[in-house]
């Protein structure tokens with residue numbers, strides 16, 4: 001059975017944001033939830049815990065050990081489980097790491113277009129935006145921003161959400177060189193990395209990366225957002241400054257689920273990645289056939305597509321597609337103030353839904 005082969009009628013019974021935020025006739029392809037069958041290893045582990053009434057608080061460093069084992073296997077990146085701190089989830093981990101190394105008003109560098117909570121977690125810091133350049137990090141722009149603003153922290157998104165860029169080892173080595181030169185702490189969100197597989201380079205595996213943490217979790221690659229847990233790995237000086245209660249939000253079920261995913265869900269995530277690659281090609285082909293004004297070139301990271309709708313001449317593509325096509329996408333403006341003409345499309349679904357969505361989008365502008 002294909003991982004994304006979940007019938008629409010079954011998906012519509014789900015109670016999550018994706019399936020409940022908008023009207024029942026709207027096809028939701030926005031928030032980063034997968035239309036997937038749960039990985040059997042995760043399901044089996046949770047069912048066992050339920051059957052045993054094993055429903056208390058987490059204690060053992062099982063998640064830290066499982067991530068270290070996965071990282072060594074997948075990326076050849078070795079770290080000690082004692083270099084990882086349990087956190088509630090990746091967004092709160094990013095926020096906690098940022099609060100630990102900066103003060104209100106301090107400059108913090110981000111790269112737009114960017115997953116909106118990067119701005120959210122920096123709410124009372126001063127954001128210095130170095131926009132992506134042709135979907136890649138603007139290394140010269142970063143160097144200039146580091147020199148001019150002397151930021152204490154840089155929030156890196158690796159792989160990058162929304163456009164799916166996987167940063168190369170060379171790009172990351174240059175980031176590390178710049179961070180070292182200007183004394184910037186790099187906080188790298190690598191939540192999409194397991195799905196990207198071997199193509200991804202963990203920031204801390206790059207030569208010269210020291211004053212840095214990776215914030216990550218199994219939640220995005222195995223669709224486990226309901227089961228809260230995440231990890232901050234790396235710099236002891238950053239982790240020592242975290243608030244003492246930082247681990248309190250991770251749930252035992254989150255830890256069990258994420259451990260099962262990392263340890264016993266490796267085939268599942270490779271299969272999911274293969275299906276997603278097929279979905280991206282299918283989406284590109286559907287657009288070429290039914291809505292050729294829009295073109296989409298798949299990038300290898302994440303299951304998200306970042307689509308420029310300016311050729312359609314709509315005032316607000318996301319609102320038009322919602323109101324007229326009855327397809328809900330993410331608004332580009334939430335990722336960058338200049339991206340009003342962009343939408344983000346979630347392709348972790350099946351071909352029937354992708355085909356239906358493209359047909360609705362095309363009909364709405366014909």
Ligand SMILES: Cc1ncc(COP(=O)(O)O)c(C=O)c1O
Pocket residue numbers: 032089090091092115157161189191192217219220225230
């Ligand atoms: C880059 C990125 N970071 C973090 C998250 C959310 O992670 P969590 O649910 O663990 O806070 C997402 C969710 O889509 C994401 O794309």
